[in-house]
Amino acid sequence: MTPRTALQLQSLVRPTGELVVSLAEVAVPEPGPNEVLVRIEASPLNPSDLGLLFGAADLTQLRATGTAGQPQVTAPVPENGMRAMAARIGEAMPVGNEGAGTVVAAGSSASAQALMGRTVAILGGGMYAQYRCVPVDQCLPLPEGASAADGASAFVNPLTALGMTETMRREGHTALVHTAAASNLGQMLNRICQKDGIALVNIVRRPEQVALLKDMGAEHVCDASTPDFMASLTDALTATGATIAFDAIGGGRVAGQILTCMEAAINRKAKNYSRYGSDVHKQVYVYGSLDMRPTEFVRNFGMTWSMGGWLLTPFLQKIGPVAAQALRQRVAAELTTTFKSHYAREISLSEALDPDVIAEYGRRATGAKFLINPSRG
């Protein structure tokens, strides 16, 4: 029934300084007793996937280097990018954090057999492939009627959004800031915050995104493209008291601007001047890199601040298996409501290697998430 070999997208950094993305013909594995074989039908192109897919390559110089039957793209990697990717040089890497599809073969165990024919969501990498063999306990069976597309983004964005409000609470903050707030993840976060009664300051980069979030019921939306951005952000921070932010942008000035405006909001209520700034801890977690430029900030927010990386997996490890499972259960229960995703376009594996298509999804533009369907010809 299932073929002996199938296509898998692979990303390879060559020691000569090029990154090559191609479709490899790989063996379709036989599921072990407690494994299932899933025909992948939907897998999102998340920013974290783009990071592995293209790494530090210069996409402006990307070109097609394969044939119609064997598509392949190549892009040069700048020298400092090669340094950063030293550990992956020469290793063809499968890509795609999460996805969903149909269980087409199952191991001998009862729990594996119970999944035969079911549509399941899975997390674990290598999802940009026609088939993926995974342990049963990595599968989230979707409710009846839910499509693979409905379940394609059941892990990364929902758990990340929940991780933000959970981090906010655990670190003693009472409201939060989010950038690239009109993204799928940003919209989820708005639904979570509205449901849980958490004040949220949304930062977007385009006027139409203000309208989109306001229509969803968001109270505080600040547009970084307007001249009064700093003033409107300071007002929103004063109103909400938010002292923690999650930044998907990374590059440019926005992370620092958030700290500046947090300090200004705090100082509006301050009674005494301190040369070291307020003693209220201000935290920005950078969890993405939608803007690949360097991060730059003016240190005008005192000494009580921190900027740092935030990543889902270590967060889940830190809170422990019981708390992590509670988050997963909430996602499963609210998959088609709070945690609903939407996609700009569905593409096949070979379309994912079309330079024109890459130019689109490689922009990392908010609200333009692509879905790969490896079962499409």
Next chain:
Amino acid sequence: MTPRTALQLQSLVRPTGELVVSLAEVAVPEPGPNEVLVRIEASPLNPSDLGLLFGAADLTQLRATGTAGQPQVTAPVPENGMRAMAARIGEAMPVGNEGAGTVVAAGSSASAQALMGRTVAILGGGMYAQYRCVPVDQCLPLPEGASAADGASAFVNPLTALGMTETMRREGHTALVHTAAASNLGQMLNRICQKDGIALVNIVRRPEQVALLKDMGAEHVCDASTPDFMASLTDALTATGATIAFDAIGGGRVAGQILTCMEAAINRKAKNYSRYGSDVHKQVYVYGSLDMRPTEFVRNFGMTWSMGGWLLTPFLQKIGPVAAQALRQRVAAELTTTFKSHYAREISLSEALDPDVIAEYGRRATGAKFLINPSRG
């Protein structure tokens, strides 16, 4: 014996956008029962003092605006600087964190009387003044034979240097990095680390500072002004395993370069590639701002990192009074050895308001610390 009024240096930000530094004639207070009056004879111009003294004013446009008898300097403050200093506008602020001098009057209590005539070091602000009245428990009596200059820097630099090694231990690191490493503080830190057997990576900005620290016995000294800085820093980080840094520079690229080289050093030993970088936590604490430019970094060090402010007073509060007292006792015991300071020049209060002299100490150059002696005419 003591005059009724005396000079105090004050820094004032006017609502019209200028910063004015002048010498005010203020009343000399009568000590309360448990207080002493100290004639200040030595007070260092630390970078943290410069922060209060000149704030965000543009020193390139500073000019003398007083008279020979009443010196005064004025400098414009850029608009964003006014925002940052909003809470101090209109308030004439005394300056000078720490100093030392002779007790010339004492309250009625036995402990106050016991200090009469003694040379003491004190912490508490407003030391750029001819007289300063302080509670007895803020005084550190200097050993016989020690001068006011010997005790002028008995608090800020020594406790900050000890705070660094203490923070390193408490946060689970085993070696550390320090920038502006040829400074008084940096030299103290070298003596502490040599005495305590801690591996220290020194970053300096000039070739002659490499020689200075090597002559002191420093093993790892990296010169940021050389083309092979990143390579030599990565080597030193590989050798020491340092994953925490204290950065006095703040502006420019050095804080980020440290994170980049830490990650590169960690990855030299890594077995597997992770697109999110190593899972070893890399920490840079920015405790100074010798370079006032924006901070800029390329995010090529994975997701497990943090950059943040570090400040002595909150650190001492966090570790609690017992631990803080232990640090103070060590400073007192090793004041003229481990914690010895040296100064480029001693100036009077009116010289401190001479634009040519300000141009020198305002450079915040490592190894050019000035000492104010308010008792000099």
